[in-house]
Amino acid sequence: MSTKISTWPAATPMWVDLGVDDLPAAKAFYADLFGWDFASGGQDAGDYQLAQLRGRTVAGMGPKQDPDTPTAWTTFLASDDVDLTAKKIDAAGGQLLAAPFDVMDSGRMALAADSGGAAFGIWQAGTHIGAERVNEHGTLCWNELHTRDYTAARSFYSKVFDVSYQDVTEEGLIYSTVRRPLDGREVGGIHHDTALPDHTPNHWMTWFASDYVAGTATRAVELGATLLGPVEESALGRMVVVRAPQGEVFGVIDAPRTSD
Template sequence: MLTTDFVNGAPNWLDIGAPDFDAACSFYGGLFGWRFESAGPDAGGYGFFRLDGRTVAGGMRRDPEQGPPSWTLYFRSEDAAASAEAAEQAHGRVLFGPVDVLGQGHMAVLTDQAGAPFGIWQPGRTRGVDVANAPGALCWAELHTPDIAAAAAFYHRVLGLETSGVSFPGGTYTCVNPAGAGPDAMFGGMVPSARAGDEPYWLPYFEVEDTDAVAAEGRRLGGEVLVPPTAVEGVGRIARLRDPGGARFAVIRSEQRRG
């Protein structure tokens, strides 16, 4: 389970970059009730999405030449520079950083061996998001990749992550947890890319009270429902969406919440 008791290797932050950032703020505000607050004049336009006064994510405007709108998931590290070096040695790349972020922490943006972008956050004054695994907050993360075995080896070397297989009707799902933390600390999974040549990426999942209602509202707000609400036995009711700018994300009404 994803919590704010952050340990090394677990997600502790996420943010969105979009050329039309005002539109992104409007969409997620309407969908989840988030409110955007600037981090101040020294932050270069960066700020925080808050829900009931608690930070659930970050974001800022991104120039179109920097790439399409997307969510970036960050993983906790005690040493961002060492994690970046390990990623390069494991055939990943460093896209940005590591840099100090106004004393709040050190960050870097990397890609894995297949090209999926992800971030590293070494906590300073900011440990991570204020809330997880609650309605409107991050609750799961899923890597879509062409080679699960190669991805598992990469993230084990760079972040110490461990994987295990969980049987579901029709196949096996590869779950991910921090080193030595065991199944109770699972925070995400890895799935094969839907089609050959698909770009690999990390997909954030947000907890919701009603998957069907959120999917319908996302469509009404100008987003696209990529996978309609679907019940997964023992897991919950899931839908995958794309916001009006093109950033992908998923929502879930978890079985544990119904329990």
């Protein structure tokens, strides 16, 4: 399925949001690229915007809270109890960047860095469950950790979120899929990225689905983005990595052909 109306199970990457310097420009870019509309996050949400596709919320976007922070998509993992998850993060060698707090009646959240320094969010749903449409053109379809600290990262997320792993390592690639505890479903990945430049921190990568990856890549360039490599074939379909005009990096990959 591609729509979701109930709370996402714990440990699932279920939301992404973006802080930018120029919010109108970012909205225009993604509206053109993916067909997103935008709605206000609510009276007390400042300029935070909910990106929507055909009436369902798919991502969040707002002005940066700190202008010195890099522009990047943040991956949020679902939690049944953010406060307990925050304690586990500390015990596992991570760091809280923002202690748990309520976001009106939408939910409760925290921001953290794992033991290798990769930033991510934690979300305990209230009225806002996260992404309501996934795995189709213009929506979130995959999140993966790019890390130099592969063994340590696997240990960290298993301690904090009780996930397990499926090793899919092959020649030239050290990779595990992340299986959530509820049902063992593969919901994300951990990549031992030995090609990370020295100045690039360990990070979570957001992938959006496309029905026509080459066309999406071409349009992104026309809108001022840069491709970080050519459109390539993979076992999961065509894919490309894009740097948007304000600097955030994301992947585009063929929309899944199987049900959610």
